[in-house]
Amino acid sequence: MLCQLPKQTNPNLLVGFETSDDAGVYKLNDSTALIQTLDFFTPIVDDPYMFGQIAAANSLSDVYAMGGKPLTAMNIVGFPMCSLPGEVLLAILKGGQDKVAEAGAIIVGGHTVDDKEPKYGLSVTGVVHPNKILTNSGAKPGDMLIITKAIGTGVLATAAKADMFGNGVAAAIKSMAALNQVAAEICSKYNINACTDVTGFGLLGHVYEMAAGSAVKVNINSSAIPLLPEADEAAGMGFVPGGAYTNREYLKKVSFEKCVPEYLRDLCFDPQTSGGLLLSVPKKEADELLRELRQAGIEEAEVIGEITATGKGEIYVY
Amino acid sequence: MSINIDARGLACPQPVIAAKKALDSVSDGQVIVIVDNLVAKENVQKLALANKCEVNIDQQGEHYYISIAKGNASDVPAPLNKEKLTETVYLFTKNTLGQGKDELGAVLIKAFMYTLIERKPYPKTIMFINSAVLLTVSDSPVIEHLMQLEKAGVEILSCGTCLDYYQLKDKLSVGSVTNMYTILDELSAASKAITL
Numbered sequence: 001m002l003c004q005l006p007k008q009t010n011p012n013l014l015v016g017f018e019t020s021d022d023a024g025v026y027k028l029n030d031s032t033a034l035i036q037t038l039d040f041f042t043p044i045v046d047d048p049y050m051f052g053q054i055a056a057a058n059s060l061s062d063v064y065a066m067g068g069k070p071l072t073a074m075n076i077v078g079f080p081m082c083s084l085p086g087e088v089l090l091a092i093l094k095g096g097q098d099k100v101a102e103a104g105a106i107i108v109g110g111h112t113v114d115d116k117e118p119k120y121g122l123s124v125t126g127v128v129h130p131n132k133i134l135t136n137s138g139a140k141p142g143d144m145l146i147i148t149k150a151i152g153t154g155v156l157a158t159a160a161k162a163d164m165f166g167n168g169v170a171a172a173i174k175s176m177a178a179l180n181q182v183a184a185e186i187c188s189k190y191n192i193n194a195c196t197d198v199t200g201f202g203l204l205g206h207v208y209e210m211a212a213g214s215a216v217k218v219n220i221n222s223s224a225i226p227l228l229p230e231a232d233e234a235a236g237m238g239f240v241p242g243g244a245y246t247n248r249e250y251l252k253k254v255s256f257e258k259c260v261p262e263y264l265r266d267l268c269f270d271p272q273t274s275g276g277l278l279l280s281v282p283k284k285e286a287d288e289l290l291r292e293l294r295q296a297g298i299e300e301a302e303v304i305g306e307i308t309a310t311g312k313g314e315i316y317v318y
Numbered sequence: 319m320s321i322n323i324d325a326r327g328l329a330c331p332q333p334v335i336a337a338k339k340a341l342d343s344v345s346d347g348q349v350i351v352i353v354d355n356l357v358a359k360e361n362v363q364k365l366a367l368a369n370k371c372e373v374n375i376d377q378q379g380e381h382y383y384i385s386i387a388k389g390n391a392s393d394v395p396a397p398l399n400k401e402k403l404t405e406t407v408y409l410f411t412k413n414t415l416g417q418g419k420d421e422l423g424a425v426l427i428k429a430f431m432y433t434l435i436e437r438k439p440y441p442k443t444i445m446f447i448n449s450a451v452l453l454t455v456s457d458s459p460v461i462e463h464l465m466q467l468e469k470a471g472v473e474i475l476s477c478g479t480c481l482d483y484y485q486l487k488d489k490l491s492v493g494s495v496t497n498m499y500t501i502l503d504e505l506s507a508a509s510k511a512i513t514l
Contacts, residue, residue, distance in 0.1 A: 162335045217488070237368045238334040238361035245357050255487060258475060258496045262364070314488035316495075318478075 021136050022062040022196055033130045037062035040076045040121020044157045044273055045173055048088045052095020053177040055120045058274035060103050063126035064184035065197040065277060067134035070126040073100050075110025078119035092120050103179055134195035137213030139280035143193055143307040146290060148183040149175055149276025150300040151203050151267050152231025159239040168230030176274040182296050183277050190289050191282055198275030202247045204254055204268045206278055212313030220305035220317045222260045236263040243271035257318040320347055326354040333358040334365050341369055346389030353382050406441040407508035410450035431463035443473040443504050451480045455489040464492045
């Protein structure tokens with residue numbers, strides 16, 4: 001939508017919205033650039049405190065995906081003041097504040113409007129060294145693709161509405177509330193060529209943005225994709241959110257090997273909330289990075305594919 | 319026994335939940351679920367297949383009538399939108415038809431595909447290897463014929479190694495990619511396999 005507006009130029013704008021990146025980056029001086037991002041959504045879990053944590057982890061993630069460190073955050077709240085008790089709002093805000101504190105940042109304010117259904121999210125400000133910005137458009141042929149969280153939060157959130165797959169739903173909630181902070185800190189020690197976080201466009205949607213932005217072709221090994229518990233069964237039973245179909249419809253450039261089962265194709269397009277980082281890293285560093293991620297407790301981290309050649313964002317899933 | 323569920327107007331995943339409850343309550347019988355959007359249609363169909371049920375979908379305007387047969391219920395009508403398929407498998411080995419001048423072969427392959435559409439029942443699967451994969455990519459002269467066949471339920475498979483060799487993988491426009499295992503499986507399981 002933004003591409004329909006007149007193009008803005010400013011020598012200090014290092015990352016704008018043209019490349020569909022995770023956040024905007026503005027250079028303050030030679031050693032510091034400002035990262036700004038905003039995200040908010042309707043509740044995806046029943047527990048308001050968990051919802052607050054997940055929304056905050058999701059908003060903070062965009063700063064980590066740019067290679068930055070979050071400093072401050074502001075709450076954005078929509079809330080039905082008449083129909084829901086104030087404690088619910090308090091629990092949401094508490095969840096957000098706790099998660100922001102865990103990230104080493106601080107909430108400095110916010111704004112609430114009366115709304116028919118609750119909405120919550122944060123605008124996060126962070127900093128990064130101008131030479132150390134990670135974008136989604138630097139992947140190079142020969143890179144390996146690593147993902148740091150398991151896939152399936154959209155499918156499991158849909159199954160949760162049916163009160164099914166309790167173990168999977170619990171794992172999804174835990175995963176969504178987890179910060180990408182540790183992964184981002186580890187990444188700062190490696191030559192990461194491209195980075196983004198996996199969210200609403202699903203795994204392949206974000207792989208596509210990275211591949212197209214980097215002008216490369218990608219092979220994905222579907223059997224290596226880490227899945228949340230029971231996500232396969234839930235997808236196979238038809239708990240596939242509408243967004244997965246929209247993502248799939250949009251991304252016609254993907255060719256699937258025939259043997260890739262339907263449930264796995266659906267999960268490849270499953271919209272993620274507060275998903276993991278998707279990293280494009282030189283092959284010779286991939287094993288060491290993976291080992292360090294897992295050692296730090298990010299056990300779901302996996303190499304899921306590789307950049308094969310220059311191209312136009314072609315994706316082949318086998 | 320037959321249960322009818324009207325799931326029109328229900329948000330995802332309510333149609334699947336309603337269909338699941340109904341399916342769980344019958345051991346032998348038919349469940350008909352009516353939905354009004356593509357997502358619900360796809361998801362209820364997935365549920366039925368996961369339960370190893372036979373499923374048929376009848377589209378009436380914007381509404382889908384999904385008949386799910388569980389157990390021995392065999393009174394499900396034949397699919398409405400699919401032509402009757404036989405167990406014939408075609409294997410195309412080049413992008414023209416027959417031996418001789420390629421110019422003529424190119425004309426013949428078009429005529430062949432056109433005739434294939436006119437003649438029923440349709441084959442179950444059509445596979446493409448070596449230069450025949452030029453027929454399944456975007457600038458193929460027979461792409462529309464193949465798309466029509468795929469729409470009618472014919473499986474269209476192109477050899478992945480061959481697409482790679484001709485650097486056409488990103489141009490594949492109909493069907494899906496396959497490998498030699500599947501090609502051999504299809505050939506040996508077919509009641510009739512025709513190589514061209």
